[in-house]
Amino acid sequence: MTSDPTTAVVSSRYAVIEGVLRLTAASLPGIEHVHPVKDLGQIVEEIEQRRPALAVVDLDPAGSGSIALIRKLSTVDPDVVVVLLTDRVDGSITLEAMRSGVRGLLLKPDAVRDLAPSLRRVVSGERVIDPAFEESAVTSLGRVARQARESSQIEATLSPREMEVLQLMGDGLTMRQIGRRLDISARTVETHATKLYRKLDVRTRVQAVSKAASIGLIELT
Amino acid sequence: MSRSATSGAAPARRRLGVVLVDPLPVVRAGLGLLIDGSEDLEVLSEPGDADEALDSLGRIRRSRVVVLVGLALGGSQDAAWLIRTIRERFPSHAILALGADADPATISHALFVGADGFVDKNVAPADFLDAIRQSGDRQTVLVGPPMDTVGEIANGIDRRKQIELRLTEREREVLSVAAEGLTARQIAGRLGVRERTVTTHLGRIYGKLGVGTRLGAIRVAARSGLVTVGTPE
Secondary structure, rough: OOOOEEEEEEEOOHHHHHHHHHHHOOOOOOOOOOOOOOOOOHHHHHHHHHHHHEEEEEEEEEEEEEEEHHHHHHHOOOOOOOEEEEEEOHHHHHHHHHHHHOEEEEEOOHHHOHHHHHHHHHHHOOOEEOOOHHHHHOOOHHHOOOHHHHHHHHHOOHHHHHHHHHHHOOOOOOHHHHHHOOOOOOOHHHHHHHHHHHHHHOOHHHHHHHHHHHHHOOOOO | OOOOOOOOOOOOOOOOEEEEEEOHHHHHHHHHHHHOOOOOOOEEEOOOOOOOHHHHHHEEEEEEEEEEEEEOOOOOOHHHHHHHHHHHHHHHHHHEEOOOOHHHHHHHHHHHOOOOOOOOOOOOOOHHHHHHHHHHHHOOEEOOHHHHHHHHHHHHHHHHHHHHHHOOOHHHHHHHOOOOOOOOOOOOOHHHHOOOHHHHHHHHHHHHHOOOHHHHHHHHHHHHHOOOOOOOO
């Protein structure tokens, strides 16, 4: 599906910033309609519906859901040019933005003042990342590499069944629930768990889950 | 060359030691001069291959040195092998991969196997030296490639990991030889196995990578930095 080249979607929880985003987007060549989205939780649905050429999103300063949001935005539609504003220099957010093909990552408060030239560069095809993010992104990259290496070394020793048990532990299921889910006895689950602890070099279930999550072996929801 | 002699009041801080591994003597000589020319860095050795490098590292009595590993290092003990081995045997040392206009997949590979960073030979001398210092300070270093490629490098690390997990060592070997454009019979000759064994391996590789042809497999492998198609580095 192609996007609508005359439409932009903007979102910020601050009325003032939203106003700036709206005005600036409207001043871009070709943009005729700008839709403000009050609720950041609605942004993905809004983009899916309107298929705008441009989406400018001011990330929530609390930032807890930022990474999940960036991931979701990246799967919506590659034709939608996504620009993010944030006031936090956070390596994992920056790296996620760069991995997902976000076209602009701008740092507040400067980003608000320089928004017009930044957006013009983005819509003309450039990728605009504030240099202030560079160091934290590279540090995060180092962490990604280390995690990938460690987790692949451990994962190589785990059987598919052990991986399943580990993921279900991460989801918070009890041994009995895991057994039911996998159609095996709780006793068998315990056996898998014991082997898992040894391979992960931990002693408890909580340690196993936290270690597995920290090296990216499983994802906690 | 005596570097330890300190005349004067305050004893000079020991320079950060650098081990410079590269197959090309000219590169070693040039970078060696540059590094020795700075006040806080010194070249401890300039090995030309992996064996020499490990030998030299085994004799160095320092808790932390920066090992520059030229990605042009080829053969069965190539740069990736050396980086992995140093990471295992000398975990406290910093490893900085050294390349020239390396593509993101190559950098992903180097970081995945254990490099703490990458520096391009084409950057300005001052930036090159700074990269070594930062690496000595235990920072992740990426000097040369545009900032824009960071995301791609990170994605490449994940793809790389997927392939490492899915293919056996033998399968990876078969695939990297296949990428040179050899026929199944030639691959068999190279690896000293029967042609039938090679076709079996290839069939499994296709299945694991979800592709139907050898070209498809090579493409997946190239994107992950598993094999290098075309010119090295």
